[in-house]
Amino acid sequence: MWKGRFSQPTSQLVQSYGESVSFDWRLFAHDIRGSIAHSKGLVKAGIITADEQAQIEKGLLTIQHEIETGNFEWKESLEDVHMNIEAELTKRIGPAGAKLHTARSRNDQVATDVRLYTRDAVDAVVMLIQSLQRALVEASERSGGAVVPGYTHLQRGQPVLFAHHLLAYVEMLSRDIARLQDARKRIDVMPLGSGALAGSTIILDREYVAKELGFAAVTQNSMDAVSDRDFATEVLFAIALCGVHLSRLSEDVILWCSAEFGFITLSDAHTTGSSLMPQKKNPDVAELTRGKSGRLVGNLMAMLTLLKGLPMTYNRDMQEDKEPLFDSLDTIKAALAVFAEMIAGMEVNETRTRAATSDPMLLATDLADYLVNHGVPFRSAHEVIGKLVAHSISEKVAFADIPLAKYQEFSPAFEADLFACLNLETALAARKGIGAPSPQNVAAQIARWKEALS
Known part of the structure; x- marks a missing residue:
């Protein structure tokens, strides 16, 4: 050429x-x-x-x-x-x-083009994340008073409102937005005018050109300007982490719509059938999203590996920056759009969630808290309730069916009012600390997010 x-x-x-x-x-x-x-x-x-x-x-x-x-x-x-x-x-x-x-080179030209492209793309991704947040908030509101077990180690732990679980992902996504918006500040610097690596003897008004392109500032070192792809790497990291969050939500959705859980039903429009088994209704959107998160992480690793051994300034290796960037932007946009649509069509099966939360063991921690409120040190209370759980399992008797006298054999601190804390609604209402899942708190969080996302 x-x-x-x-x-x-x-x-x-x-x-x-x-x-x-x-x-x-x-x-x-x-x-x-x-x-x-x-x-x-x-x-x-x-x-x-x-x-x-x-x-x-x-x-x-x-x-x-x-x-x-x-x-x-x-x-x-x-x-x-x-x-x-x-x-x-x-x-x-x-x-x-x-x-x-x-007075320009393809080096500063492409650096400028990629910044302009990425800046616009980040704005579009932020809007799509907000759309998914709105879908999750609306689903939280639709779920009403549905209660599910909260899990650790995928073992039932304590009862929470289903809405509280969904709102956890709204919080995660808000951090994704914050990371992208923070990265955008470092995208918003114009390298044009840096030439191939040392500027030009033909002096242009770079601030004037930057204003024409809507950049907040101009780069201050021509060598760094043409070789910097930190901004793209930051965006790939933010996208990869957003993909990880979507993957975690996908895993929850996959579990929830299984026959073993049955907490939710996904619409026919967002599931697929089996080529062999006519009864199947597969959560393909969630599975694909879980799979695509690996691709997003891979694109981040590709960019980091590409850049790690490059000397100053522009090297042809850097042509390889675009495909992972473009692919991650395309992938996250598609995933966010389809996920928002799927969540909007999701229904909660409150009968199944209520059955899952009828497990009396979910209130074991409430019994320990009861003892603490009656003067028993927490570690002692924990040990007492552990023994009570063992008794409940061995005797096949629920907490609510154990007589007061038996409770008092485990600890004299138990009194007749202990049975009040074995009520699910009472237990949830008592979780009223900041960030906890009382119905009052969750309603306030739904209202807060609706206002923030309006």
Whole structure:
């Protein structure tokens, strides 16, 4: 492609091996936006005329329209999105197009394009996370007073409102948003004007160009500017962790809709059948999402591995940054959208949840708390209730059916009022500390999230 230095044409194998236009074409709108801003900077610096800038802008917008309507021919021989657009522009408008690349390199150009693309994509992902949060809050409200066992080690622990369980994921997702928004601050710095690595002797007003592109600041070191992909790595980390959160929610959904749990029913629109077993209703959306989380983690590892051994500044290895970034953004967007839709169609089977929470052992901790409130040290209370649990299991008698006299054999601190704490509603209402799942607290949290997400 480059005629000046080379006497032989590039091998066809090398062209095919090195091209990136097959995937970086999707940067076209951001590349064109960057080029238009750059052309305005060239006018301000007296490098091109206003008329030439108008030709450049009109030509670029025409090319953008053709790309958007599928009428643009991408050429592998031109390697990437940048050269395809610039070559076509120059072919159409002549010398003005050939002046566009003054005072910039593909190194600072691609760094700018990827930042512009990623900034827009992060905003879109945040909106999709908020949509899933809204779906979870609405599902929490629909679940009413449904109570489920809270689990540790996948063993029944204590009773919680189903809504409280769903709202835990709303909290997780809020941290994902915070991480993405924080990463966005470091995306929002413009590298354009850094040249290949050492800027240019042709001085442009970088702050002016940055303002045209909506960047909050400009980079301060040209070598760092063209080689920095920290912003993309941060975004990949935030996406990977969001994927892990979706995977955990997926696992809960898969368990909940199994015959063994039966806590929820997913709509027919979000499940699939079996090619052999006609009775099956499979939670494929949740399973696929659980699987795709591994892909998101893999893309993060690919980026970290790509960058770890690179010297300053730009190296061709960095062409490999785009596919994992694009793939993770596409994957998380699709997962968030379909998950929000699935949660919106989910129904809670309160009969099954109530049956699961009829397990009297769920209130063992409440009995220990009762003893603590009657002056027994917690460790002693824990030991007493452990022995009481053993008695209940060996005698096959529920806590509520053990007579007071028997309770008092385990501890004289037990009194007749102990039976009040063996009531599920009473036990839940007593969990009124900040962050605990009393109905009053959960209702307040639902109201808080509805307002925050409105």
